[in-house]
Amino acid sequence: MTFPSFFIQLLNGLTDASSLFLVSAGLSLIFGVTRIVNFAHGSLYMLGLYVAYSLIQALGRSPFGFWTGVILAALVVGVVGVVIEVLVLRRIYRAPELFQLLATFAIVLVVKDAALYLWGSEDLVGPRAPGLAMAVDILGKRMPAYDLLLIAIGPVMLGLLWLLLQRTRWGALVRAATQDREMVGALGVDQAKLFTSVFFVGAMLAGLGGALQIPREPANLDLDLSVIADAFVVTVVGGLGSLPGALLAAILIGVAKAMCIGVGTVRLPGFEVDFSRLVLVVEFVIMGVVLVLRPYGLLGKPPAVARAAASVPPPLRSPRWQTALVWIALLLAAPLVSDDYFAALLIDIACFALFAVSLHFIMGPAGMISFGHAAYFGLGAYAGAVLLKRAGLPMEAAFLLAPFVAAAFALLYGWFCVRLSGVYLAMLTLAFAQITWSIVFQWDSLTSGSNGMIGIWPAAWLSGKTAYYYLAIVCCGLGIAFLWRVLFSPFGYTLRAGRDSPLRAEVIGINVRGFQWMAFVLAGAMAGVAGTVFAFSKGSISPSATSISQSTDGLVMVLLGGVETLTGPVVGAGLFTWLRDVLARETDYWRAVFGLIILAIVVLFPQGLVGGLKALFGRWQERNA
Amino acid sequence: MLAVKDIHAYYGRAHILQGVSLEAKGGEVVALLGRNGAGKSTAMKTIMGLVPPARGEVSFGGRRIDRLPPYRIARLGLGYVPEERRIFTDLTVLENLSVGRQPARAGAPTWTEDRLFALFPNLGRMRDRLGGRMSGGEQQMLTIARTLMGNPRCVMLDEPSEGLAPIIVEQMARSIHALKGEGLSVLLSEQNLHFCQVVADRVYIIEKGQIRFGGTMAELAADAALREQYLSV
Numbered sequence: 065m066t067f068p069s070f071f072i073q074l075l076n077g078l079t080d081a082s083s084l085f086l087v088s089a090g091l092s093l094i095f096g097v098t099r100i101v102n103f104a105h106g107s108l109y110m111l112g113l114y115v116a117y118s119l120i121q122a123l124g125r126s127p128f129g130f131w132t133g134v135i136l137a138a139l140v141v142g143v144v145g146v147v148i149e150v151l152v153l154r155r156i157y158r159a160p161e162l163f164q165l166l167a168t169f170a171i172v173l174v175v176k177d178a179a180l181y182l183w184g185s186e187d188l189v190g191p192r193a194p195g196l197a198m199a200v201d202i203l204g205k206r207m208p209a210y211d212l213l214l215i216a217i218g219p220v221m222l223g224l225l226w227l228l229l230q231r232t233r234w235g236a237l238v239r240a241a242t243q244d245r246e247m248v249g250a251l252g253v254d255q256a257k258l259f260t261s262v263f264f265v266g267a268m269l270a271g272l273g274g275a276l277q278i279p280r281e282p283a284n285l286d287l288d289l290s291v292i293a294d295a296f297v298v299t300v301v302g303g304l305g306s307l308p309g310a311l312l313a314a315i316l317i318g319v320a321k322a323m324c325i326g327v328g329t330v331r332l333p334g335f336e337v338d339f340s341r342l343v344l345v346v347e348f349v350i351m352g353v354v355l356v357l358r359p360y361g362l363l364g365k366p367p368a369v370a371r372a373a374a375s376v377p378p379p380l381r382s383p384r385w386q387t388a389l390v391w392i393a394l395l396l397a398a399p400l401v402s403d404d405y406f407a408a409l410l411i412d413i414a415c416f417a418l419f420a421v422s423l424h425f426i427m428g429p430a431g432m433i434s435f436g437h438a439a440y441f442g443l444g445a446y447a448g449a450v451l452l453k454r455a456g457l458p459m460e461a462a463f464l465l466a467p468f469v470a471a472a473f474a475l476l477y478g479w480f481c482v483r484l485s486g487v488y489l490a491m492l493t494l495a496f497a498q499i500t501w502s503i504v505f506q507w508d509s510l511t512s513g514s515n516g517m518i519g520i521w522p523a524a525w526l527s528g529k530t531a532y533y534y535l536a537i538v539c540c541g542l543g544i545a546f547l548w549r550v551l552f553s554p555f556g557y558t559l560r561a562g563r564d565s566p567l568r569a570e571v572i573g574i575n576v577r578g579f580q581w582m583a584f585v586l587a588g589a590m591a592g593v594a595g596t597v598f599a600f601s602k603g604s605i606s607p608s609a610t611s612i613s614q615s616t617d618g619l620v621m622v623l624l625g626g627v628e629t630l631t632g633p634v635v636g637a638g639l640f641t642w643l644r645d646v647l648a649r650e651t652d653y654w655r656a657v658f659g660l661i662i663l664a665i666v667v668l669f670p671q672g673l674v675g676g677l678k679a680l681f682g683r684w685q686e687r688n689a
Numbered sequence: 690m691l692a693v694k695d696i697h698a699y700y701g702r703a704h705i706l707q708g709v710s711l712e713a714k715g716g717e718v719v720a721l722l723g724r725n726g727a728g729k730s731t732a733m734k735t736i737m738g739l740v741p742p743a744r745g746e747v748s749f750g751g752r753r754i755d756r757l758p759p760y761r762i763a764r765l766g767l768g769y770v771p772e773e774r775r776i777f778t779d780l781t782v783l784e785n786l787s788v789g790r791q792p793a794r795a796g797a798p799t800w801t802e803d804r805l806f807a808l809f810p811n812l813g814r815m816r817d818r819l820g821g822r823m824s825g826g827e828q829q830m831l832t833i834a835r836t837l838m839g840n841p842r843c844v845m846l847d848e849p850s851e852g853l854a855p856i857i858v859e860q861m862a863r864s865i866h867a868l869k870g871e872g873l874s875v876l877l878s879e880q881n882l883h884f885c886q887v888v889a890d891r892v893y894i895i896e897k898g899q900i901r902f903g904g905t906m907a908e909l910a911a912d913a914a915l916r917e918q919y920l921s922v
Contacts, residue, residue, distance in 0.1 A: 236784040240777040247775045250737055251789045252763030252839050 068203035073326035075202070077319030079211040079280075082218035083109075085314035086273030087291060088298035089225060089307050090266035096242035096305040097262045099161065100153060101487060103168040103616070106292030107175035108267045112141045112274025113283035114183050117190050120278065127195040138272035145267020149260050155667050157259075162433070166623040167666045169616055172288055173659030179285060181653065190278035197279075210279055217276065221269075222311050228265075229307075238262060242305060289612050293498060296435075297351045300491040303364020312362055317347045344502035348495035352480065355492050359484050377628045380429065380560075382552055395537050399530045407533045408601070413641045414540035415598040420621040420633035421544045422590035428627045429551055430583040431563030432481070433490040436497025437591055437618050439477070442610025444470040444592030445599035446504055449517045454510060459523040463600060467592035473500070474588020475581075482580040494612070501610040516606030520599050536597045543590045548630060550586065559583055624662065626675035690715045690843050690874045691736070691767070696745030696755070698735045705731045707898040708745070713843060713874045718865065720889035720906075721878040722920060728898040729878035730772050733845045737769045738762045750842065766794050768841030772848045772878075774832040778821030782812055785820050785831055789838035797842040798871040805834040808867055826857035833864065843874035850884045862887045882920055886910065894919045 116137035123129035229235035302309030447469035451462035625636025647654030669676025806813030
């Protein structure tokens with residue numbers, strides 16, 4: 065690469081960094097004060113683009129219209145943030161953290177469909193910035209003037225935010241609440257108002273980040289999850305709660321991505337590396353490296369010890385075998401009375417139930433939240449497909465070996481992940497899942513890339529719907545039973561001891577990390593089983609099996625059913641899969657309907673469905689006693 | 690001023706307060722004495738609304754406060770100084786004080802930064818120091834000053850002398866006298882009988898979540914058996 069093109073790529077990277085910084089700064093601010101990991105933050109960015117597009121259309125493509133549109137769009141998105149905070153989040157600040165996460169997932173779904181309804185599914189290409197559309201000559205290369213302006217906006221906004229936080233009483237309140245919000249309340253500060261104002265500022269920053277991209281990036285419906293993944297990475301690499309860290313990380317990642325594009329294919333003796341393919345994964349590699357070297361990010365500090373001792377989850381109770389027998393009998397009898405459609409739905413439910421139970425296994429009893437569990441589901445699926453089609457193994461062998469591939473990756477990824485905890489751990493799992501996704505997505509010769517693989521059918525003796533149904537039910541059922549059994553073995557008790565009281569567990573000689581690692585591998589293997597069964601039931605597999613949305617689906621299933629109960633994930637998986645099927649048939653806006661249902665559940669049953677129903681049942685019993 | 694009637698409170702299933710009643714009148718310094726784990730801190734947190742009472746009544750200035758959120762209680766003029774101090778370590782002394790600031794209130798002394806620095810001269814010499822870079826005694830002064838910025842009519846001090854050097858304990862006693870001189874009511878929890886004798890007008894003894902004695906300091910001083918039973922270690 066020549067110096068001028070290197071320099072231009074550097075500037076391109078800095079341009080991308082500005083918006084990335086704005087989104088991440090808002091996310092970081094909101095997390096600091098409210099302790100909510102706001103998955104809907106990417107949706108707010110997306111709204112910023114759409115609203116700016118419409119406002120600029122309405123106000124005219126003059127410099128006045130453009131800049132008024134951008135600023136108004138940021139304010140509108142800020143107000144949307146306030147609405148979200150007041151209508152939903154304010155009601156659940158006392159609910160468990162994971163439930164708040166579920167609520168923000170639901171908001172993602174609702175916002176996506178609202179955008180679909182208002183703006184349609186076509187990408188919307190915004191106007192160039194009036195007055196700044198010309199290009200500037202730099203070292204013989206041309207650079208849009210607007211991009212140079214964007215480069216300046218990042219540091220300027222950091223300066224303004226710094227002044228706001230360091231030089232105003234509001235800023236002092238925000239910093240105080242980030243450390244100890246209960247004490248701030250006891251000093252007479254109305255937390256509700258403070259949280260609302262923080263949400264306004266945070267949402268506005270996301271909206272501004274989106275609106276500023278309108279001349280550079282078409283507004284589209286996939287931005288929400290891709291941007292939230294980027295923003296998570298930046299926040300975590302920079303260190304949660306550190307705004308300078310966020311800027312530093314945004315620059316690092318923006319520039320690294322731009323460089324990958326600029327470098328292109330490099331020929332080394334013996335092989336060649338196509339760096340432009342690394343664009344999708346480079347930020348996750350950076351995050352992985354940073355988190356392993358500096359577990360709290362570049363400029364982050366270890367999180368303050370949570371003050372209100374988080375209430376320890378109630379002990380798990382094993383399901384009664386009578387109930388289990390009834391279910392087993394029903395499932396075995398199902399093919400006798402049902403049609404193919406119903407059997408196919410049951411197979412899906414079985415796969416997702418095992419997927420959800422394996423996720424619950426590490427999230428609940430082992431206390432490690434994963435945002436990237438789809439990696440192992442997808443690896444199981446792809447391993448089955450690759451072993452069958454590329455290695456030419458018989459189907460039975462591919463089917464049996466595939467989960468071990470998932471387990472092997474879980475062994476590798478898990479080694480890094482168990483070194484972290486809390487949000488940082490969750491982010492690292494997301495990073496590994498994204499790396500997996502991008503490999504699957506781009507390795508055309510092995511995985512057929514974005515087209516996915518087809519013709520992954522079971523062997524002849526299993527190819528009947530009923531035969532495969534029994535195989536699926538038995539495999540998934542055994543997987544679930546195995547994981548549940550493990551939870552009531554000494555291994556399972558050790559995991560819970562490590563979760564509830566890591567220090568004491570260490571003191572009595574338990575290698576907490578080692579046990580967590582093993583749990584991670586077990587869960588990965590079982591998710592692999594689910595993926596393998598799923599792939600052979602569909603006959604095809606696409607990269608979406610390892611995507612973020614597959615991971616979040618799993619989280620929704622677990623959280624919907626309730627993380628504190630054993631059977632919750634199964635109920636959640638059943639409900640989720642069935643509802644998605646039914647709703648998708650009825651309406652184009654099934655996501656919104658689904659999101660609203662989740663929100664209703666979150667507000668009404670803050671312990672999850674099974675937990676909430678149990679509580680209701682308990683009260684009913686008490687009244688009748 | 691502050692009247693607590695038969696409050697009960699739980700942590701999970703543990704029944705911590707089992708019917709605590711006490712009272713602090715205007716301008717009075719009242720001590721809540723008891724051993725570690727007797728329920729002193731929980732009583733204060735319950736009064737402040739930080740732990741929801743399961744039963745019982747708390748009224749302040751003639752108004753029921755037992756269902757109000759903490760910030761509303763603070764805004765009625767009841768100040769709370771927690772045992773662990775809970776200084777905002779990333780904020781400077783002045784910023785810590787600004788978080789506590791509330792409008793002036795009729796019937797209560799109005800505090801400014803300068804008046805507080807006169808009361809706690811050490812703080813005045815470290816206005817821009819971060820809360821996390823202060824000694825325990827300085828933090829104790831700061832946490833009281835921070836609560837006073839809310840111009841309370843009554844302050845609750847949870848173990849103000851705990852873990853402080855003897856010379857700082859003396860300063861603390863003088864400060865409490867000064868607060869009383871300003872007309873504030875003070876409810877303080879203590880394990881240290883001697884400290885209470887220096888500062889308090891009246892005293893309650895709490896043991897296993899119940900009030901076992903209430904009376905003047907002189908009555909407690911006269912009753913060696915009572916002290917032996919509830920206070921000796």
